[in-house]
Amino acid sequence: MRAVVQRVKEAWVQVENREVSRIEQGFLVLLGVGDEDTEKDVAYLADKVVNLRVFEDEEGKMNKSLIDVGGEMLIVSQFTLYGDCRKGRRPSFSHAATPDHAVPLYEAFCEKVKNYNITVKQGIFQAHMEVGLINDGPVTLLLDSKRVF
Numbered sequence: 001m002r003a004v005v006q007r008v009k010e011a012w013v014q015v016e017n018r019e020v021s022r023i024e025q026g027f028l029v030l031l032g033v034g035d036e037d038t039e040k041d042v043a044y045l046a047d048k049v050v051n052l053r054v055f056e057d058e059e060g061k062m063n064k065s066l067i068d069v070g071g072e073m074l075i076v077s078q079f080t081l082y083g084d085c086r087k088g089r090r091p092s093f094s095h096a097a098t099p100d101h102a103v104p105l106y107e108a109f110c111e112k113v114k115n116y117n118i119t120v121k122q123g124i125f126q127a128h129m130e131v132g133l134i135n136d137g138p139v140t141l142l143l144d145s146k147r148v149f
Helices: 039-050 099-114
Strands: 002-015 018-023 026-032 062-064 072-077 119-122 130-144
Antiparallel strands (some): 002 130
16 A cells, blocks of 8 residues: 655645545545555554654644644545556556455545544545645655555
């Protein structure tokens, strides 16, 4: 399971020119599910994201988590995080999970984050979405449950 985590002042998702989700301060998480991912990957990544200490404390140091600041999370499915561009010019998505495998794990990730008393908003799985954000910092991190980076 892979995530691009962006610290945001606000973020939103539109589908067919209609806003479907919006958050204020928190994280925009672009989430990709791999073909070998399990509930273990969900648990690891959810815990990692909600506890990342990337919000500033009173001294201006990145020392507070999403939980500490009462932030929100917008979670958007993005299978293209598994695009392999090492050969040729067209990405291969052979390691991205199929929808029947990905949807339950995506939903499980959202539920796991909610269990930390985080307000969670979502995009629409498999929809063509327009995602907007005001990146705060900018702070952008890449996470992988298999720890390949």
